Amino acid sequence: MRLWSLHPRWLDAKGLVALWREALLAKAVLAGRTRGYQQHPQLQRFREQADPLAAIDAYLHAVHDQARQRGYRFDAGKLGPLQALPTIAVSDGQIAHEWRHLRAKLAVRSPDTLARWADTALPDCHPLFHVEAGNIASWERVAAS
Numbered sequence: 717m718r719l720w721s722l723h724p725r726w727l728d729a730k731g732l733v734a735l736w737r738e739a740l741l742a743k744a745v746l747a748g749r750t751r752g753y754q755q756h757p758q759l760q761r762f763r764e765q766a767d768p769l770a771a772i773d774a775y776l777h778a779v780h781d782q783a784r785q786r787g788y789r790f791d792a793g794k795l796g797p798l799q800a801l802p803t804i805a806v807s808d809g810q811i812a813h814e815w816r817h818l819r820a821k822l823a824v825r826s827p828d829t830l831a832r833w834a835d836t837a838l839p840d841c842h843p844l845f846h847v848e849a850g851n852i853a854s855w856e857r858v859a860a861s
Contacts, residue, residue, distance in 0.1 A: 717742060719758045719775065721806040722814050723840045724782035726833065728826035731818070736779050736790055743772045743794075757855035761804055770799045771844065778843045806841055807850030813858070815839055 717738045724732055742759055744750045746768045753759070765771040773796040783790040815838060822830035833839070841847055852858060 717753060717756050717758050719762075720814060720818070721810055721841050721845055722818060723842050724779050726815075726818060726836075726839045727782075728822060728829040729786075730825060731821070732779070732783060732786070732788070736776075736783065739772065739776050739779055740794060743769065743776065746772055757857065760855045761806075761853075765801070765804065767799075767801070769796060770801055771804070774798060774801050775842065775844050801844070803846040804844055805848045806845040807853060808838070808847050809851040810853045810856065811838060811841055811847060813852045813856065 718735070719739060719742060720727070720731075720735060724735060727735060741750070741753065742756075742762065745753045745756070745759060746762060762768045762771050762775075776795050777798045780790050780792055780795060815836075819830060819833075822833075
């Protein structure tokens with residue numbers, strides 16, 4: 717499960733569809749509708765919110781908006797109401813880590829998308845988040861080098 721901190725605009729078509737599916741799975745986990753993925757580290761920042769379901773719905777709304785802008789038909793009926801919520805902190809180190817990770821994926825599956833973003837040093841984050849200085853998140857699984 718990858719719940720990107722990056723704005724969904726940076727994802728290619730496969731990435732956006734995968735994000736939609738994975739965020740819906742995250743919603744099911746947070747709602748207690750599935751037994752799998754209960755301990756998934758990427759759910760930590762949603763669980764830490766006062767209303768985890770409202771937070772994942774806000775996350776999904778932004779993904780849905782990006783899909784709609786691209787002409788995709790993601791089912792808005794799967795979303796709860798969009799509520800005004802405080803943004804969640806994400807570190808610039810986490811954004812940089814995810815940007816490297818996404819660029820590696822795009823190099824393989826969508827070189828045209830990667831080329832379009834070639835001049836982007838550090839992309840903006842998902843609208844649910846705000847960037848603060850810091851390292852890669854403690855919940856992130858980083859491969860040993």
